[in-house]
Amino acid sequence: MHGADLTLLTDFYQLTMMQGYYHLNSRDQIVVFDLFYRVNPHGSSFSIAAGLEQAISYIENINFKEDDIEYLKQQKIFSDNFLDYLRTFKFTGNIYSVPEGTVVFPNEPILKVVAPLCEAQLIETALLNIINHQSLIATKAARVKWAAGNDTVLEFGLRRAQGPDAGNLGARAAVIGGCSATSNVLAAKWFDIPAKGTHAHSWVMSFSDELTSFRKYAELYPMNCLLLVDTYDTLKSGVPNAIKVFQELKDKGIKPAFYGIRLDSGDLSYLSKKARIMLDEAGFEDAVISASSDLDEYLIRDLKLQGAKITLWGVGTNLITSKGNPSFGGVYKLSAKYDGEKFIPKMKISENPEKITNPGNKKIIRVYNKRSGKIKADLIALNHEEIDESKPLVLFDPKATWKHMKLQPGTYYTRELLVPIFIDGKCVYDTPSTFSIKEYCEKELSTLWSESRRLMNPQNVYVDLSHELFTLKESMIKQYRNEQ
């Protein structure tokens, strides 16, 4: 999507609704839309927000060109006046968002649009597309990296990604969530992240035999010599041939900066242990053993528990597609309308209690334990609410209000998560580099208790409503019920 014109990247119904608002003179009605999600992917207790940089670029480049207008005209449903309005359409509103790499939880407005109705409506689909995708992959990457511990994880999934953008933007999100590098050269160039990779089976097969292929590779790349050892037979042929070549380098007095083997099939636990012994016995204790065969967070964790001697993990398909949970359920819901003086809260009532939205113009206040720096809870509050940290803070569970806790002054501190991105249509936010976002994300992850990070049945972090928001929501539900 780098530089692509995504103005029409929207659902058709956004345009039919926009034309409706335009003709009903409500196009400039200021409204609030919340972008939030209801369930973390993969049974995680948290997600990592990502995609803001591309969302900003999308909004800044909205521009209905003549051929877009012509295309819409051909649909025979849009009036000339409305199409004229689109000709000069620009986003003029405000957007607030959590920074990329932030740890977030269900039901929080991780991005908030305060803008004229027509504008807020147009951008819904692309915002969701971009943020859903990258948040999904960043979250998966954080899980994979957690399983790998201090080992390095590389993103290797381009060939199985769902199209070029999924490969490129997915690589970016994977680095934000915890990967150190990618195999994808275009993503590496665009996002200034290291590109990694050595050779494939086809290299080995293009020579008369494996040993020759390794020798040639080592001659060409003596300083960075990771040999793929499973083309024919890993332990009988691949590893012995690799050792021969490492010995030949040694005999020539060459000390590679980085060398070792890559396993891409078979029983990675068994093969890595056997290979480690063979390499060590030959005097190559510093040779790296890497692996890249249908890995995910569960398999990596299991291999580590089995004592596999792998310290470098190339993760492909399962990360880049977020296999097992290939979508992030972000939604975009109207929460308030501005009446010229104040925001009138709006909410979607549903038979399904989880689908009832939180009304009003809101913000997220994160409450930390002062001693540990860990997250105590998040508080969704109305925008005008302020926390006085010199007073006790009462938190309660909105689903079970009898469960509450009182935090004494001095034991906690708070931080507001939403920061201004666009004000009056102008971007006021400097996007950090991908690696800065990655570092920020690492700090964010360190604010979670380890009980909340484990892969299975993690402890959920409390997301509470402020007392004022809770009361507002209850009263609106009651009012709706009474009107029935």
Added chain:
Amino acid sequence: MHGADLTLLTDFYQLTMMQGYYHLNSRDQIVVFDLFYRVNPHGSSFSIAAGLEQAISYIENINFKEDDIEYLKQQKIFSDNFLDYLRTFKFTGNIYSVPEGTVVFPNEPILKVVAPLCEAQLIETALLNIINHQSLIATKAARVKWAAGNDTVLEFGLRRAQGPDAGNLGARAAVIGGCSATSNVLAAKWFDIPAKGTHAHSWVMSFSDELTSFRKYAELYPMNCLLLVDTYDTLKSGVPNAIKVFQELKDKGIKPAFYGIRLDSGDLSYLSKKARIMLDEAGFEDAVISASSDLDEYLIRDLKLQGAKITLWGVGTNLITSKGNPSFGGVYKLSAKYDGEKFIPKMKISENPEKITNPGNKKIIRVYNKRSGKIKADLIALNHEEIDESKPLVLFDPKATWKHMKLQPGTYYTRELLVPIFIDGKCVYDTPSTFSIKEYCEKELSTLWSESRRLMNPQNVYVDLSHELFTLKESMIKQYRNEQ
């Protein structure tokens, strides 16, 4: 990816290998690479090949620009000579492929590259990325459409797609596989497919009440009036209000070309039956009931078995991400090297029998039953082999060679699936329109027996090796074993 420069959309190791071939003077060695896959997604008995149009565009636009060269130079691993070679790099080889929309089976070379080694290597990753993605979504769409029978299926997944390309190219593939239209305006414009959609919950919520929102919508779009009825309460509020508005249109003498309701939550079976009765009793027997709530092929089939009164299906997340199986396992393997006179077969030996590749420069011959026009079997054969249809044809199972059948002349006919796409680097193929591909795909699907189309445990179609290819493969395995 429309018009995007994807030259660097490749794995880093392709470039390190290419430099190797360049310096070892094997860059112009003519080789054959097969693109094939081993397992159909979702337990299907077949897949639909898709993505060729974008693959062609990618190859035609390969062009290392100065900033690409500069970027690679900064990696401090590529020689000036090699970078100079890249400056004028062009694809000069041949590519053969099955047409998009073709029904394909595991292990068949659905695309074949016959080209200088360096060129064949560079394009591996992008070819796999593009073809894996679109084949995945087209296959999923064919399943969803099969479940929907004669009903219409719309692609609604843009907001949950894995990035913009996944939304756009996914919509294209979904139409190829069976969808009639998409909600995605950009994809609709690019690929000349209908864009569909009416309004969202936010439309309803932006008015003081549901009835007003429906009235306003019907005033604006009287000819195409599909009302979303589940914002508050489907049966108590949504459907009665929709009926009021349809009655008001009728009273004004307006006869919509298309009208009805959309269900987006709740028990779709129950709600659709109740809504059908309410609409029919009010005299709106021709009002359409559509649905769009986390649908997939299994749910649609189940709803139809329950007698749900839905005839228009909007399928989002589960189709656009191919949930349950979000990757298509296409691989790209060296199968032959040209020695100046003939193709010398190459194969990857593996401990895992499924991973042993088919050697040689090959083609796919499809064998049809003459009377029914249904597929009898596919035959993977060496490129020089010809079928003489005036003689009996013996087919046998390569995994169980005692299982064989003899087809008598006059009972069968054959067709070669691979057609030339590039010859000497020049595209010789006219890509059909997306809707032509969709029509071709429908015909292709009609050549499968219904036993092979069912969603669960379908009958697999035979993919056999020609006797000559089988013998070659056996002898190569034997030779490899003897060398051990």
